[in-house]
Amino acid sequence: MKTIYNFSAGPSTLPKQATEEASAAIANFAGTGIGIMEMSHRTKPIEGMVEETENLLRELLSIPSGYEVLFLGGGASLQFNMAPMNLLDSNASADYTDTGVWANKALKEAKRFGKVNVVCSSKESVYNHIPKKFEQTPGAAYLHVTSNNTIYGTQWKEFPQTDTYLVCDMSSDILSRPIDVSKFGLIYAGAQKNMGPAGVTTVIVRSDILGKIEREIPTMLDYRTHISEKSMFNTPPVFAIYVVNRVLHWLKNLGGVAAIEKTNIEKANLLYEALDNSKLFKGTAAKEDRSTMNVPFVLSSVVPEAQKEAVEKDFLKAAVEKGLEQLKGHRSVGGFRASIYNAMPVEGVEALVTFLNEFEKKF
Numbered sequence: 001m002k003t004i005y006n007f008s009a010g011p012s013t014l015p016k017q018a019t020e021e022a023s024a025a026i027a028n029f030a031g032t033g034i035g036i037m038e039m040s041h042r043t044k045p046i047e048g049m050v051e052e053t054e055n056l057l058r059e060l061l062s063i064p065s066g067y068e069v070l071f072l073g074g075g076a077s078l079q080f081n082m083a084p085m086n087l088l089d090s091n092a093s094a095d096y097t098d099t100g101v102w103a104n105k106a107l108k109e110a111k112r113f114g115k116v117n118v119v120c121s122s123k124e125s126v127y128n129h130i131p132k133k134f135e136q137t138p139g140a141a142y143l144h145v146t147s148n149n150t151i152y153g154t155q156w157k158e159f160p161q162t163d164t165y166l167v168c169d170m171s172s173d174i175l176s177r178p179i180d181v182s183k184f185g186l187i188y189a190g191a192q193k194n195m196g197p198a199g200v201t202t203v204i205v206r207s208d209i210l211g212k213i214e215r216e217i218p219t220m221l222d223y224r225t226h227i228s229e230k231s232m233f234n235t236p237p238v239f240a241i242y243v244v245n246r247v248l249h250w251l252k253n254l255g256g257v258a259a260i261e262k263t264n265i266e267k268a269n270l271l272y273e274a275l276d277n278s279k280l281f282k283g284t285a286a287k288e289d290r291s292t293m294n295v296p297f298v299l300s301s302v303v304p305e306a307q308k309e310a311v312e313k314d315f316l317k318a319a320v321e322k323g324l325e326q327l328k329g330h331r332s333v334g335g336f337r338a339s340i341y342n343a344m345p346v347e348g349v350e351a352l353v354t355f356l357n358e359f360e361k362k363f
């Protein structure tokens with residue numbers, strides 16, 4: 001069978017070892033003779049596995065004391081609501097950075113709960129850069145950032161300084177590089193890019209920021225409920241958490257987040273260099289903000305506008321023949337996008353670069 005490299009933006013490629021281990025657990029979890037999806041979450045093996053997953057995440061991200069780790073359902077999109085519902089009083093305001101479609105969705109949802117100050121936006125330039133010069137609002141409850149903009153391939157290289165705390169959607173680059181968790185009040189991330197499958201969302205929250213607002217919060221949407229019940233207030237997505245567990249073991253064995261960051265930089269450099277040296281393709285994100293996770297690129301002006309659609313089709317078809325899958329760009333940027341998350345091996349990026357060069361030569 002030919003090797004397939006899956007460049008999907010999410011759900012995306014997972015370490016083979018992790019998916020194999022998870023497959024085995026579907027039939028028989030941890031030698032119990034019962035499949036993991038058939039086992040109550042209120043059993044010792046499952047409770048132990050969830051606790052281990054939390055501890056691995058704490059270790060890999062060097063999460064300081066005073067922070068709680070939760071595994072919730074509802075995706076990152078639910079966090080667009082839960083974050084302001086728990087942290088923003090109706091008579092208070094929060095600062096939001098508008099750096100992409102997901103950031104924009106987050107700020108739109110937050111408006112339901114309090115005043116939102118959009119402190120900067122790169123919308124006018126199709127979100128091709130991260131605006132770094134902006135004023136924060138005195139007294140704002142928090143500053144919301146999207147650490148990596150999956151669709152536009154931009155990434156905060158340095159997080160902004162703030163007098164309050166950061167609330168961060170880290171869905172598409174969590175565990176790709178070391179971060180200083182102490183700068184954040186809240187981090188949330190859907191697992192389906194760098195951590196595991198869809199169905200579980202990781203939340204890391206500093207406990208002292210909770211319980212400060214007047215709003216009555218529905219039980220299921222109150223972080224304190226899930227903290228006191230150790231993510232087991234209701235039935236958690238056990239299988240999805242188990243896949244995260246296996247991915248975290250894989251990452252730890254590779255040397256952890258600092259080690260994977262080196263590989264991520266190596267992969268990203270390889271691909272950006274190929275794009276910069278190409279006459280046929282060009283990257284769309286501002287150079288200084290280029291993401292190490294998502295690399296959008298389009299056909300350059302050497303291809304007449306009228307021919308672009310046909311050339312794109314040819315490119316994608318030829319890519320699939322080479323085992324390079326899911327390279328179609330998001331509709332708001334067009335062209336192509338290669339997502340090269342933690343689990344994408346260097347060989348996958350090398351195969352893509354070889355293909356880009358071959359395609360250009362034939363063109």
Ligand SMILES: Cc1ncc(COP(=O)(O)O)c(C=O)c1O
Pocket residue numbers: 010074075076077078102146148149150151169170171172190191
């Ligand atoms: C940065 C970012 N935030 C949020 C989301 C939405 O996540 P979910 O589908 O888990 O709600 C995505 C999905 O691609 C994303 O890339």
